[in-house]
Amino acid sequence: MLTFIDKEIKDLELEVGAGETLTLRLAAFEFFSTANILIKVQNGGVFDGAFADFSPDGGKFNLRVELLGEGAKATWHYAGISNGDAQKVVDTSASHLARNTSADIAQYGITMDQSRLTFIGTSHIHQGMKGSATSQKEKIIVFDKGAVGKCSPILKIDENDVSASHSAIVGKLSDEHLFYMLSRGIELDTAKRLLTLGYLKPVLAYYEGELSDRILAKIEGGF
Amino acid sequence: MAILHIENLHVSVAGKEILKGVTLDVEEGKTTALVGPNGHGKSTLLFALMGHPNYTVTEGSVTLDGQDVLSLSVDQRSKLGLFLAMQYPSEIPGVNSADFLKAAMNVRREKPMSLFQFYSKMQSAYKEMGIPFEMSTRNLNEGFSGGEKKRNEILQLKLLEPRIALLDEIDSGLDVDALQVVSGAIRDEQKKGRGFLVVSHYARLYDLISPDNVAVMVNGRIAVTGGPDLVQKIDTQGYEWIKTELGIPVEKEDVVVSIGTCATKEALKK
DSSP, rough: OEEGGGOOOEEEEEOOOOOEEEEEEEEEOOOOOOOOOEEETTTTEEEEEEEEEOOOOOEEEEEEEEEOOOTTTEEEEEEEEOOTOOOOEEEEEEESSSTOEEEEEEEEEEEOOEEEEEEEEEEEOOOOOOOOOEEEEEEEESTTTEEEEEEEEEEOOOOOEEEEEEEEEEEOOOHHHHHHHHHTTTHHHHHHHHHHHHHHHHGGGOOOHHHHHHHHHHTTTTT | OOOEEEEHHHEEEETEEEEEEEEEEEEEEEEEEEEETTTHHHHHHHHHHHHHHHHHEEEEEEETTTTSSSEEESHHHHHHTTTEEESSSSOTOBHHHHHHHHHHHHHHSSOOHHHHHHHHHHHHHHHTOOOOOOGSSSBBBTTTTTHHHHHHHHHHHHOOOOOOEEEEEETTTHHHHHHHHHHHHHHHHHTOOEEEEEEEEEEHHHHOOOSSSEEEEEETEEEEOOOTTHHHHHHHTTTTTHHHHHOOOOOSSSSSSOHHHHHHHHHOOO
């Protein structure tokens, strides 16, 4: 397993050999890296990536996964926030360059204050790569009036015998949900925080030990 | 004993006036039944008292124990001692029931409860309400049946210990057993000295919880108040006598409202 925190997250090119598994865990608390990360996955290889991001800065983080060998798999789970006046972009792409490959991308974000959070990325199944499956799930909750969230997951499919799905949701917290919680005496800030817990918490499943505790403290402590 | 004093309350929803001068007292330690035809403002009164942002108070005053309620935020009203059990409680994805209850209970205390205290209180409340304790680990109201949601409302009432509880059709969608559990829990809370303002269409609930007073809401005002016998009268005669005996014409709804929808909301859609 490779784990990088804050400034340790740098430009990186990694190859996952045939039948191997690469587990990549990124976490940002103080510093948002504008790194470009390229992962190449060979036959039957598995890339398992996660990024928990509570950093205050902006910039563009880029992850590209190339599924080069038959049966190669990739999963990616991002959960994070943008706040202050940060302009943050998370760009995640997967290229299916072999048959029976699969990529599963899920990104969850909360945008606060005057910040802007953008999820972009293209999942591309190239011609002839039969039996491949790709999915992109992106969801942003807009916390404050001045904040902006944008999701644009793109699918490029050049083959018929494949499965592909993408979803993008940008929305604010539900007024009815907030009213329900407030009517029980819970203050607005706490109510908002509780409503986002369930939204960010699933990323914890990818982390262990001290790092997991640190991420949980961030999520529960209101970032 | 504190009194929730409502004086000449006017409330609009989306620019349309629904309450047109409600005056009513609800006493701590007493139960007031609020009855009236559909769409005449019963639920609107409860939501306005709790401070739902869609319900705009245009005139009048509300005090609890002499303290102004209308200037308070929703959470402050709760802390002051108001509680609203909703007809359709929200399903809140991602919010764990136990986390939610702990947060709601702790805001009323200076020091947060110990985990042991919290769990023992929670466990006994779940037991009394006949809700399996495992459900405390589920998301709030998510995937709960209609009856489970209503039990869960009363469970919160038990844990939050309000001075005045507002119950909006708490008996709708309950089967016979659940109605017994819910009404039994209300009776327990009555004994503890809580005040209740209870909206229901059915004499059966009122038979079970024996209200002290009855208020009849017609055309956005309290048309008449009286003792528990009023419930029986309405149950057997409907609301026609309001017109013949009191000379108050009952505004008829001009929309068909099916069971399971809020009559006021439906009327506003027109």
